[in-house]
Amino acid sequence: MGLNTIHRTSLPYRILYFFARFFFGLYYRRFIIVGRENIPKDVQIIFASNHQNALMDALSILFGYGKPVVFLARADMFKKQFFARLLYFVKILPVFRPRDGMDSMSQNYETFSRTAKVLKAGLPIGILPEGTHSPIKKLQPLKKGICRIAFLTAETEEFKSEIMIVPMGVDYTHYSRAGTDLLLQYGKPIPVSEYYSLYQENPQKAITQLRDRLSLAIHNLMIDARNEEFYQTYLRLSSMLPQPQAPHPHEARVAAFYQTQSLINKLDEQLPENKEWMEQLSSQTSAYFKKLRLLGLRDRLLQQKPPSLLTLILNTLLSLIAMVVHIPGMLFNYIPYKLPVLLAAKVRDKQFVATLHYGFGLVLFFFWYLIAAIVILLISGSLMSTLLVLVIAALSGIFSFYHYSRIKALVGSYRLWNLKRKNNQLKDLMEERSQIMSALKEKQIIS
16 A cells, blocks of 8 residues: 555555554553544544654544544655655655755645545544644644645635544553553534635634634643643642542543643642742642652552551452462563563653554564464464463463552552551651642632
8 A cells, every 4th residue: 555545445454453453452451532422424534632642642543533544744754765655554644844845845735635535535634733742741832734734625625525623632641651541532523614714815814713723622632731840740739639439430530530630720720820839839749759759658548548457468368369360471471561661661752652662562462472373283283272372371461460550559558557557657648648638728729
């Protein structure tokens, strides 16, 4: 598949999509999608999302939609023919920027004509309009390119077709870690046709108005911390909020998102007139978390009733019994799991850690299990036995991954139990926590 056939979906692409989607579902503990009903039908669609986690953001758009999406990426990635062919195969088109040279900018018209062809063929376009990812949860100023693409595509169709831009927000509990939650939200679609008349009169004004409307829509679907100075304080304070109670973990995760979003928005509002108060709160929070770190504790443990010794012993026995599954699962899957971790450890841009974990993991696990299947089949001579062994190996590997987190939590519970025996130390820690929460309540940031 090449540039001229990018709007078509080949069998090799479908096979790659299947395996990539399957592994994506394993990589994240939960992939939660909200607002799917906002995706319009029978119109041309452009997806626009915030950008924090390199390739994982694009994959969330792709797998959230559940069907092929054509993406746009910076043109310098297409310089080498091999990579250009690979990018065309996975449905990515080049976009030229002013830094690529003004002569190159004219080539964008070819891209725009291809996007029109893609949209007419029924495939959506996916764009990350910030143009760059950010190490913090903050919406960067949107580039105007997405609006230009929408209008120029409409122009090639003589403004007779509707184009909808669907704003999206992606939020990771921990953007660089596997086994965490990914929340994807679709907002209400923005009809580009509402700006057609203005565009024909004043293109720049129409582009600016559409961009500003899109920026606000994405802002409402993400955690958008406007102040970088106190970003770490924001994260620490959000982790101190009580976990929302809901009948389903997905609902609890969504409720936690809006709880954090509200907290950060209110803290941002306080800053202009209460900088000194914020600095004091930041200092208190930093000191509190430093003590937690020295004690090997997490704030989440202090939100719970300290466990009894009997409870700890029972949980320890259960974990020891679980080692029967944990150890074989860990040993079998250790190499394809650990190698991507080691390879990604050298990357400087931490927003690429998850991408490298996922990409290397997808390849290594595929070949690891393929080789294992061949070896087991040669030894056993039974296809059914081979499949059974591989399924057990995969399930036990997943179990060992999450059980390891339970073991770390159990160790933390022992530390908390030990701290409970030193009553004054725990009392002082709880008092510091209470002061921080009281400060938030006084400013009506939390109820």
